[in-house]
Structure formats: structure tokens, C-alpha cells
Amino acid sequence: MICEGRVAIVTGAGRGLGRAHALEFARQGAAVVVNDLGVGPDGSGGSPDPAEDVVAEIRGAGGEAVAAPYDVATSEGAEALVRTALGTFGRLDTLVCNAGFLRDRMLVNLSEEEWDAVTRVHLKGHFLPLRQAGLHWRAEAKAGRPGAGRAVLTSSGAGLLGSVGQANYAAAKAGVVGLTLVAAAELGRYGVRVNAIAPAARTRMTEEVFAATMAAPGDGGFDAMAPENVSPLVAWLGSPGCDVTGRVFEAEGGRICVMEGFRHGPAVDRRARWDPAELGSVVRGLLAEAASPEPVYGA
Structure with missing residues (x-):
């Protein structure tokens, strides 16, 4: 019950990872605002049923939950989302941004519309709820009521390493990492901790990549690609016990990895302007000293 008494918003919580996160927060004692538009894997259509089904499941287990069917990639939707948490449960402690499609x-072959649609939901759909939650947490701190605000954003291995055939998604998820770093630095003064995860799990978005995992003999039938394996880390990052900020964690099955992003590597400074003809050997020399990058997924 590491989140007992807290209120958590989870976006994209009708299915897959978001659903698993919402259920885990409820198991850990939080009241949950379940956000989902019920769209298809490509963002088309829509239905209130997925969010309402998760709410019913949480309530059936004795927890508290409310559905919030708002478009989080709009200012109005983000404001309504936070307003629902405050109006229904009287507070907001944790924000988990998870909504997205592919x-x-x-x-x-990527169209401008396909670029805009994916970057809108994955990047703008993180920024607007985070901004709205940040405004609330800042106001609380300035009013002398500092809390333990926690935000968990969702990046991806595609955003960290790249992924062939996913330029729009990879760019948006890389943007989520930048947003995480800035938000952690800016909101820390208000007691807020902001971290990101790069999950790998079998969901509607990845079912063709991650087929049902066969359990190895002696492992107790552990399904490494089940979405619920990622949620314990998300629940801890969203709890008052989380004392880290500005970090990215890869989570898959029972594996948790701290991702190490861009760092200053080998360098040379001649303290004068370079001649372009000189730079071939200079750059190759620096690269020979640097760590090799991990390969792009699918390359």
C-alpha cells in the first residue's frame, strides 16, 4: 500500500500498460482517475467502454476510481483531467502519462498527417497534462501546502535508440525524455519528482512484435511480456517514497535498467577556427575514443 491515500491520474488507462498501471495504483491504495478515449491502435474511432470497464474493475475490488474521457492533447482536456481529480477526490498526487497510438x-512514405497525429498524442499529450499538474503543485507549494507530487512519463526504446519505420513515434518519445529532464529541474523546487520509463510489453501496439512468451522450464510460468510487469516500477515512481528525479528507466519483465543518455565524451579544442579539410581525421579520432552507439531497432 505504498500509495495509500494518494490520487493518481493515468492517461491511456483503458487497455494495455495504462490499464495495468491503473490497477496497480488501486492495489497500492490510490484513488485513480482513469483517462482513455477508447480509440483504436491507430487513433481512430472511440468509445467510453475501456475506461469505464477499468473503473468498474477497480471499484469491484474495493477501490476508488472515476473515468475521465478527455483528449489530453488539448488544453481543455488536460484542464478537465486535473479538475476531475480535484473535484472528485480533493487532491492530485501522481500523474502518469501513457496515452498514445501508432x-x-x-x-x-510517412505523411505529414501521420507525423502530426503521432507526435500530437505522444508529446503534446504529455506536455499539457504535465503543465496542468505542475500548475496545481506550484500553487499548493506557494500556498504553504507542499506535497509529494510525482510524474511518470512514458518514453520508449524507439525514442532512446531509434526504430526503423517509426520516425514519428521515435521523435516524439525522444522528446518525452527532454521534457522529463526539464520538468524535473523546474518542478523540483515544489517537491515534485519527474521520471520516465521506456517499457517493453505485449499490448495492442506491440502484439505483432511480442507474441505470447513461452515460459521456460522452472520459471513458474512467468510471462515476461505481460504489461503488469512494468507497473510496480511505475507505482513506486509515483509514490511518496520515490526520491529520484530526472531519470529514465527501461522496464521489461523482471528487468529494470537505468538508461544513460547523452554525456560529454571525447573532445578536442584548438581554440581557433577549424579548416573543413582538417576535420575528417579529427572527427574519426574522436569517434575512435568514444563508446560505440547501440544499434537502431530493426536496423
């Missing part, structure tokens, strides 16, 4: 295409 429109995969090779770069030269």
Missing part, C-alpha cells in the same frame, strides 16, 4: 511508416 501510425508506422518508413520515413519517405
Whole structure:
């Protein structure tokens, strides 16, 4: 019950990872605002049923939950989301941004509409709820009521390493990492901790990549790709016990990895302007001293 008495918003919580997160927060004692538009894997259509089903499941287990069917990639939707938490439960402690969908295409075949739709939901759909939650937490701190605000954003291995056929998704998820670093630095003065996860799990978005995992003999039938394996880390990052901020964690099955992003590597400074003809050997020398990058997924 590490989140007992807290109120958590989870976006994209009708299915997959978001649903698993919402259920885990409820198991850990939090009241949950379940946000989902019930769209298809490509963002088309919509239905209130997925969010309402998760709410019913939480309530059936004795927890507290409310559905919030708002578009989190709009200012109005983000404001309504936070207003629902405050109006229903009287507080907001944790924000988990998870909503998203895919429109995969090779770069030269990717349309402007497909680019805009994916970056809108994955990046703008993180920024607007985080901004709204941040405004609330700042106001609380300035009013002398500092809390333990926690935000968990969702990046991806595609955003950290790249992924062939997913330029729009990879760019948006890389943007989530930048947003995490800035938000952690800016909101820390108000007692807020902001971290990101890069999960790997079998959901509607990845079911063709991660087929049902066969359990190895002696492992107790552990399904490494089940979404609920990621949620314990998310629940801890969203709890008052979380004392880290500005970090990115890869989570898959029972594995948790701290991701190490861009760092200053080998450098040379001649304290004068370079001649372009000189730079071939200079750059190759620096790269020879640097760590090799991990390969792009699918390359």
C-alpha cells in the first residue's frame, strides 16, 4: 500500500500498460482517475467502454476510481483531467502519462498527417497534462501546502535508440525524455519528482512484435511480456517514497535498467577556427575514443 491515500491520474488507462498501471495504483491504495478515449491502435474511432470497464474493475475490488474521457492533447482536456481529480477526490498526487497510438511508416512514405497525429498524442499529450499538474503543485507549494507530487512519463526504446519505420513515434518519445529532464529541474523546487520509463510489453501496439512468451522450464510460468510487469516500477515512481528525479528507466519483465543518455565524451579544442579539410581525421579520432552507439531497432 505504498500509495495509500494518494490520487493518481493515468492517461491511456483503458487497455494495455495504462490499464495495468491503473490497477496497480488501486492495489497500492490510490484513488485513480482513469483517462482513455477508447480509440483504436491507430487513433481512430472511440468509445467510453475501456475506461469505464477499468473503473468498474477497480471499484469491484474495493477501490476508488472515476473515468475521465478527455483528449489530453488539448488544453481543455488536460484542464478537465486535473479538475476531475480535484473535484472528485480533493487532491492530485501522481500523474502518469501513457496515452498514445501508432501510425508506422518508413520515413519517405510517412505523411505529414501521420507525423502530426503521432507526435500530437505522444508529446503534446504529455506536455499539457504535465503543465496542468505542475500548475496545481506550484500553487499548493506557494500556498504553504507542499506535497509529494510525482510524474511518470512514458518514453520508449524507439525514442532512446531509434526504430526503423517509426520516425514519428521515435521523435516524439525522444522528446518525452527532454521534457522529463526539464520538468524535473523546474518542478523540483515544489517537491515534485519527474521520471520516465521506456517499457517493453505485449499490448495492442506491440502484439505483432511480442507474441505470447513461452515460459521456460522452472520459471513458474512467468510471462515476461505481460504489461503488469512494468507497473510496480511505475507505482513506486509515483509514490511518496520515490526520491529520484530526472531519470529514465527501461522496464521489461523482471528487468529494470537505468538508461544513460547523452554525456560529454571525447573532445578536442584548438581554440581557433577549424579548416573543413582538417576535420575528417579529427572527427574519426574522436569517434575512435568514444563508446560505440547501440544499434537502431530493426536496423
